[in-house]
Amino acid sequence: MPPEVSDIFARLESSKKQYMKTGAQDEASRMGPHLVRLSEGAVPEYVKLTKYQQFCWRTMGKAAKVRSKPNPKLELSLLQAHMRMRPEEFTAYVWMTTVILAIISVAIAITLGATLVAFLGLDVSLTLLVTILIAVVPPMMGYALLTSQPGSKAKARARDIDKRIGPAMSFISAMASADVNVDVIFKELSRQEIYGEIKNEAEWITRDTELLGIDILTAVSKAAQRTPSSKFQEFLQGVVTTSTSGGQLKPYFLQKAEQFEKEGKLDMRQQLESLGLLAESFVTVVVAFPLFLIVIMAIMAIVPGGGGSGQFTVLLLWMVVLLMVPIAQFGFIFIIWNSTKEAAM
Numbered sequence: 001m002p003p004e005v006s007d008i009f010a011r012l013e014s015s016k017k018q019y020m021k022t023g024a025q026d027e028a029s030r031m032g033p034h035l036v037r038l039s040e041g042a043v044p045e046y047v048k049l050t051k052y053q054q055f056c057w058r059t060m061g062k063a064a065k066v067r068s069k070p071n072p073k074l075e076l077s078l079l080q081a082h083m084r085m086r087p088e089e090f091t092a093y094v095w096m097t098t099v100i101l102a103i104i105s106v107a108i109a110i111t112l113g114a115t116l117v118a119f120l121g122l123d124v125s126l127t128l129l130v131t132i133l134i135a136v137v138p139p140m141m142g143y144a145l146l147t148s149q150p151g152s153k154a155k156a157r158a159r160d161i162d163k164r165i166g167p168a169m170s171f172i173s174a175m176a177s178a179d180v181n182v183d184v185i186f187k188e189l190s191r192q193e194i195y196g197e198i199k200n201e202a203e204w205i206t207r208d209t210e211l212l213g214i215d216i217l218t219a220v221s222k223a224a225q226r227t228p229s230s231k232f233q234e235f236l237q238g239v240v241t242t243s244t245s246g247g248q249l250k251p252y253f254l255q256k257a258e259q260f261e262k263e264g265k266l267d268m269r270q271q272l273e274s275l276g277l278l279a280e281s282f283v284t285v286v287v288a289f290p291l292f293l294i295v296i297m298a299i300m301a302i303v304p305g306g307g308g309s310g311q312f313t314v315l316l317l318w319m320v321v322l323l324m325v326p327i328a329q330f331g332f333i334f335i336i337w338n339s340t341k342e343a344a345m
Contacts, residue, residue, distance in 0.1 A: 049089065056096035057089050064092040074150065080228035081153035082200065094146045102139040109135035154228040160197040161229035166264040168198045169235070169257035176253040182239070183209050183216045201227055217243055231260070271339060278336055286328045293320060 049057065068091045075087050083090070113131035168189065175185045183206075189195065190202035201223055208219035217240050224236035235256055242252045294317065301313040 049085070053085070053089065053093050056093045060092035060096045060099075061088070064088045064095060076226070077150035077154050079226050081150045081157065083150055083153065090150070094143065097146055098139050098143045101142040102135075105138040106135045157197045158228035158230075161201070161227070161232050162267075164194075164196050164198050165229070165231055165235070166257075166260040168195045169253070169260045171195070173250075173253040173257040176250045179250075182220075182243075182249065186216075186220075198232065201232065231263075275336065275339060278332065278339070282332045282336075286325070286332055290320060290325045290328070 065088055068088060071087055074090065078085055078087065078090060085093070109131040112134060113127050116127045116130070171189060171192065172185055175188060180188075186202045186205045187210075190199055190206045192199055195202075204226075205216075205219045205223050208214040208222060209216055214222075220236050221240050224233045224240070227233050227236065238252060238256070239249065241247075242249055297313055297317045297320065301317065
């Protein structure tokens, strides 16, 4: 082989190796082990539990270690939700909170049951049923809500990422058009507060490359495994696949920006259609139906022999006016407010 050709192949191989490294790694390799001088007054940030979580860990920590089984799904949910707790600590927190709720519920149930029997003279069987419900339902609901907390936070982060991924892709494609390196793109993205949770995902990638010394493709691959958003995961996996297969990232970023822009328009149209359906349901369920029901029940209470006892009908009428109508209105208001809030992200 001529020396010119071998020299070309050697330079090509060295350029590939150079591309797989970050600027931080190159600088570290030149400088060797060295001290990093922090600004005056800077202290490391430790992951600390709250005082209540520390109390739960001291009380239920041993039981959580012994009795809890390995739960990779919980560990992934905590990681995706950015909840800085180990699975054992979260399990101890859930168990201790459930025990406290059970003790409070039992105390309230016994006090309320004794009051109903002593002062109001209610039936013992009915009082016992109410007491059992008050003692059992709050701990069960509390346990269900606490165990679903990591998954709920992860889904909330995923929704935030999906809503902001279009503008973020425009930012990434604009920087790629200026021939900016991938690690620098994610570093600059981590400084943009307007991109919400995407900014936090970019911060983790920058932490892996600059603090832990991981190459950019490995850091992006790890970010794809831990992100809660399927869209952002697909994008990051595409970055790794395009880079390792010898493709160019600039056309890939431009294509993804155009794709997410079109998907954002379709999602916006779908949300507007959903809001229109909710508005029609609100008029039917919350406005028209309660009015007809109140009129019918009022006539039944006035007309003798209109069906059932008059006092019972009046009681049902008060329940419809004071409970059913306000709860239905606040429920629809919350759903519509939540939908418009997500659409405005």
